[in-house]
Amino acid sequence: MDTLKRLEQVIAERRNASPDESYVARLNAEGIEKIAQKLGEEAIEAVIASLSGSREEVVTESADLLFHLMVLLQARRIKLDEVLAELDRRDGVSGLEEKASRSE
Known part of the structure; x- marks a missing residue:
């Protein structure tokens, strides 16, 4: 979990970079649609x-x-802890x- 928490912090720091x-920063500059598209592409590749x-390719x-899910969450201002809380629920x-x- 520490890895995902560190990744969340790095993404937050780089979001406003050049x-x-x-x-x-490039993904964020292109907007949520581009981020979502990239997430979809990565899902298909997985x-x-x-x-x-x-096995290595799957990993x-x-x-x-x-990574791209974390970028999307950051762009939507959703903390990893919120997703983890939903999983806990x-x-x-x-x-x-x-x-x-x-x-229902």
Whole structure:
């Protein structure tokens, strides 16, 4: 968890850097639509790697996916702790029950 907390801090620091010097700043300068698009691309790459890639490719693509999710959360001003609290809330609840509760 420390790694994700550190990543959250680094993304926050780089968000307002020069887009010429920071990938995070460049993504933010291009807007939430670009960040969401990039997250989607990384998700697809993770799926493809899980189906036909090596273990190493799955690990690499998973890291890219987590990174871009963290960039999106930061852009939306959502703290990692909020996502973790939601996961804690779901702890011990069947995935089927949780999903059904959202459609009620």
